[in-house]
Amino acid sequence: MTPKIARFLASRQPATPCLVVDVDRVAExxxxxxxxxxxxxxxYAVKANPAPAVLSRLVGLGSFxxxxxxxxxxxxxxxxxxxxxxxxxxxIKKSTAIARAHAAGVPIYAFDSAxxxxxxxxxxxxxxxxxxxxxxxxxxxxxxxxxxxTTIESARELMLQAASLGLDPYGLSFHVGxxxxxxxxxxxxxxxxxxxxTDLRERGVNVRMVNLGGGFPVAYRDEVPGIDRFGLAIGxxxxxxxxxxxxxxxxEPGRFIVGDAGVVSAEVVLVSxxxxxxxxxxxxxxxxxxGGLAETEGEAIKYRIxxxxxxxxxxPVAIAGPTCDGADILYERANYRLPLSLxxxxxxxxxxxxxxxxxxxxxxxxxxxxxxxxxx
Numbered sequence: 218m219t220p221k222i223a224r225f226l227a228s229r230q231p232a233t234p235c236l237v238v239d240v241d242r243v244a245e246x247x248x249x250x251x252x253x254x255x256x257x258x259x260x261y262a263v264k265a266n267p268a269p270a271v272l273s274r275l276v277g278l279g280s281f282x283x284x285x286x287x288x289x290x291x292x293x294x295x296x297x298x299x300x301x302x303x304x305x306x307x308x309i310k311k312s313t314a315i316a317r318a319h320a321a322g323v324p325i326y327a328f329d330s331a332x333x334x335x336x337x338x339x340x341x342x343x344x345x346x347x348x349x350x351x352x353x354x355x356x357x358x359x360x361x362x363x364x365x366x367t368t369i370e371s372a373r374e375l376m377l378q379a380a381s382l383g384l385d386p387y388g389l390s391f392h393v394g395x396x397x398x399x400x401x402x403x404x405x406x407x408x409x410x411x412x413x414x415t416d417l418r419e420r421g422v423n424v425r426m427v428n429l430g431g432g433f434p435v436a437y438r439d440e441v442p443g444i445d446r447f448g449l450a451i452g453x454x455x456x457x458x459x460x461x462x463x464x465x466x467x468x469e470p471g472r473f474i475v476g477d478a479g480v481v482s483a484e485v486v487l488v489s490x491x492x493x494x495x496x497x498x499x500x501x502x503x504x505x506x507x508g509g510l511a512e513t514e515g516e517a518i519k520y521r522i523x524x525x526x527x528x529x530x531x532x533p534v535a536i537a538g539p540t541c542d543g544a545d546i547l548y549e550r551a552n553y554r555l556p557l558s559l560x561x562x563x564x565x566x567x568x569x570x571x572x573x574x575x576x577x578x579x580x581x582x583x584x585x586x587x588x589x590x591x592x593x
Contacts, residue, residue, distance in 0.1 A: 218480050218523075218568055225593050226482055226566075233484040233564065234504035235589040238266070238571050240274050242478035247278050250433070250470060253448030256455075257466040260304055262431050263289040265471025265572040266479070270592035272296035275474075283469040287314035290323055300324070306390075306469060308333055308349055308365055315340040327390065329367040334375055338382035345387035346379050347428055348372045350413070352406040354394030365392065369413050376417055376424065388426025388465070389414060395472060396518065397432035398441050400450035407451065411458035427455075428467040435476035435569050438519045444473065472572040479571020481509070481520075481588070485563050486539055497533045500555060502565065505538010505545040509578035509588050510567075513547040520567040526556035540583040 219239040226237065250259060260283040261275050267289055272282075273296045282298055283306040284290045293303050300322030305315070308329040315326065319341035326341055328334045329349040337346055351366030367375070372389065379386040389410050393402040410427055417424045429451065434441040455463065487501040504510060512518035522536075531554040538545040559565075578587040 218566065219478070221593055222480050225591065226480075229591075231482065231591060232589060233482050234502070234508060235482050235591060236479055236509070236570065236575055237482065237591045237593065238268070238271070238475065238479040240270050240478070240592055243271055243475055243571075244274055244278060246474050246478065247275060247280060249444055250468070250473060253444045254451060254466070254468060256452070256463070257429070257468045260306070260467055260469045261474055262306075262469050262471030263293060264576060266475040266575060267292050268575065268590060268592055269296055271475060272298070281467075283471075284318075284323075287311075287317050290318050290321060294321060304467075304469075310336070312336050312340050319344065325387065328375070329365060329372075331375060331378065334379060334382065334384070338379075338384055342383055343385065345385040347388035347390050347426060348375050348379075348386075350389055350391045350406075350410055352391045352393060352402075352409060354392075354397075354402070369409070372413060373416060376422055377420065380422065386417075386422050386424055388424055388428055388467070390428030390430060390467075392430030392469075393432045395432050396434045398434050400442060400447050402432075403429060403447065403451050404454040407454040408458050414459075414464065424464075426465040426467060428469065431468065431470045431472065433468075433470050433473035435472055435572075436521075437569055438521050475571040477569040477571065479569070479574070481567040481570040481574060483565050483567065485559060485561050485565055487561050488559060497535055498555075500534045500536050500559065501539055502536065502547075503539050504588060505540055505547060507540055507542065507545060507579045507582045508538060508585060509574040510538070510547060510570075511577040512573055516548055516551045519548070519551050520570060522553065522555070523566050523568065524556055524559055525563060526558045529556040529558045531556050539585065542583075 219242050221239045222237050260281040262283045264285045276297045281302040282293045283304050285307045303323045304325040305318050306327045308327050325345045326337045349366045376386045391406045483502045483504045486503050489499050534553050534555045535549045536547045
């Protein structure tokens, strides 16, 4: 929690549940990533948090933008981003969305299949395209490898086909998984893509960009490697595999830019035990998986939680949301311990919650309104 967020919560006591984001921290994180990867062009992954205050601050810093849908494209344009700074980075796009993005001037489109490539050729003729490669996601708390990406062999044929369809075969991309804590994942993926990059060049394809995706981690309950370590590992891998013939380098961070800039403030609705002899208390909050904390699925993302009673004697807890749904459980196995003095009606904070919370919130499940958002 930044000092500015702490002051806001103390002075305003906003109604819960709410997300409070320090936009200055967003800018600091963007600049830290620029310093760690000076040769890379940063395309902020809008899906992490598309709030106008975040987008406009990043526009002022010269950021580029990775949009997952036409609505995100239009949000970037509304925030003042030039169309030339936007990449339509989802490999699954409606034809109408491609056509609208093309008409708006968006120059770059992702694909990982022949069918998607054909749609882009038909609705965004002449535009730059890049193919997403399937790579290992080991070390990531939120893997992405099952749904996206194609094989090296398929990518080779698709990139050769792109030029014949009148498109510009601009580059290759990969994603090592979100909240990736192992720098070796980037090194292995860069080596894998570099071989295809060289092969395509030798076949006469004017490929010139490598997109490293996002995945850079933030500290939740556990410490993670600093961004400088990722920058060093990536820089060394690129130099080793590409030598002096460096491609254009693109990264698409979302979580790293906004994650630790935000805090969710919630209310404890109930603290109870299943039996008098059960040492585990159930702590129910006024926000749960359907209120924005979807990344607690499988207890993948483990937010750091603080209370006003920190320092008191603590005991084991299970933590759940407020809805009448048995799946609305945040943590049972992750060994959370909270103060025994914690009581209903008190506030609790979930830290580093600036990414993938506001956009995951349901639109009225059980009648609960989406959490309020404050950008300061």
